[in-house]
Amino acid sequence: MSKLKHLLAPIIISSLIAPAAHARWFEVEILLFSRTQDPTQIDEDFENIEFTQSSIRKLDLIAPMLLAPSDCPEPEPIAVPVEEGAEAPIDTLEAGVEYDEFGFPIEAPIEPAEPEVVMTPEERVAHEQWLSECTKPRSYDELSQLPVTMTQHVLPPDDSSPYLLTPELLQLNDAVAKLNRSGSYKPMLHTGWRMDITSKRSMPAIKLVGGQNFGSRYTSDGWEHAIEEPQDIENNIETLDDSEALGAAVPGAQETDTELVGPSATTDGLDMLGDALLPNWDESSINAPVPEVFNPAVWELDADVRVWLATWLHIDTQITLRRSGRKSPQEISSTDEQTVSTGTLVSDAATVPYLYQYHLDQFRRVRSKEIHYFDHPLMGMIIQIRPYEKRPDIEPNTPNKMPVAE
Incomplete structure (x- = not known):
């Protein structure tokens, strides 16, 4: 009888383990x-209730x-819409264009289309x-x-x-x-x-x-x-309204009035003033794509x-x-x-x-x-x-x- 128990024990144990x-x-x-x-x-x-986040x-x-899914391509940044009727800059139009000896643009050879998968x-x-x-x-x-x-x-x-x-x-x-x-x-x-x-x-x-x-x-x-306040350009202009502040902001503005003669001198002075007020100004950033941040x-x-x-x-x-x-x-x-x-x-x-x-x-x-x-x-x-x-x-x-x- 004891021998039979030993023989049946593995079968009984396996039957109990299987449902679990x-x-x-x-x-x-x-x-x-x-x-x-x-x-x-x-x-x-x-x-006052104590709480510890589980790690x-x-x-x-x-x-x-x-x-x-993680294997998706990165989305394109949102481009700023260009005003209707605005023309692309000449530098953009001529970028990458080659010309022959007579000044005509050289057309790039047409590459064969990739076979459709x-x-x-x-x-x-x-x-x-x-x-x-x-x-x-x-x-x-x-x-x-x-x-x-x-x-x-x-x-x-x-x-x-x-x-x-x-x-x-x-x-x-x-x-x-x-x-x-x-x-x-x-x-x-x-x-x-x-x-x-x-x-x-x-x-x-x-x-x-x-x-x-x-x-x-x-x-x-x-x-x-935190609230990020935009740069106040008007306040900067008011601050630079007097001649001393203008001289400190614009190099060369300490010159005498007799030296600042003619429209070119006036234009140069305004350009330097603009550079002082907007040191990080970049014209190309107007229409640059703006990445959305969350x-x-x-x-x-x-x-x-x-x-x-x-x-x-x-x-x-x-x-x-x-x-x-x-x-x-x-x-x-x-x-x-x-x-x-x-x-x-x-x-x-x-x-x-x-x-x-x-x-x-x-x-x-x-x-x-x-x-x-x-x-x-x-x-x-x-x-x-x-x-x-x-x-x-x-x-x-x-x-x-x-x-x-x-």
Whole structure:
């Protein structure tokens, strides 16, 4: 009997391990929302809550859906439109043109056109799809608002890596509808993904963002962007209105009046004055392409959700919600710091614009298929983790074997 137990033990153990191996793949669905209540009306001190941003590895599954692929060509800078009827400079017209001994331009030989690349229908569809993807923004900085539901249209052909769910796979739609009807809550992000969930050491945190991008107005520390004042040419001219200032700005203007005689002398003096007022003036920069610059994105909602598997499923989540408001200058360490950050003097107003941050940092041990709720006075998260059976790997195409003649 004992011998039979020893023989059956490997079979029994393998039968117990096999279901667990299949259950390592899971569907994780998340609904993040905020409360519409004014934070100042809540009797809680959010400023003194300690929060340390996690430094673990992060995985962004939303970026591939919203942003252009990394292999797309760089976009051309936006060219300043030329006024109608304006002629190109002579230097531009004659650049690169060669002339013969009689002064006639030499026409460059016509180079043969490159042969058109022949594509199969499948390759052409893939190429057109790639071109369409390249029209997307290059970074989060270019986006101003994100949709609430984040899903992809088509599932990948295999389960080789984590990926977002399609809309029909989401199961928390009733909860989204109830939050919308309540009027007290605002859904911020509804999404889900499939991934292989293993030990804590090997699992990254899934990076999630949602809502409005405050980056055009605020920095990541909450203050407004510094105001860059344009160069005031009129003030410079008024400053140089007297002869002493003019002499200091324009070399040679200290000469006697008898030496500045004739229109050429007057023209030279004006040219030197213009050089003094506009030292960096470049005529070619008028129609030069202007690259578009975006401030770093500061999202209304930032979240890192990390799920790992031991005996139980574990959820570790960090969420940051941002709300615009006003802050008293007395709360700033120094007047100079505030003036540089916002361009507003303390004496100009009792408060200054400020982007407040509210944090949720919670950990929980859960079972699969259960719906769990993470609560905060200003936000919340509903999450469900469902077992998923991984699809079999796609076998590579094997070449057809030729029949062997007998």
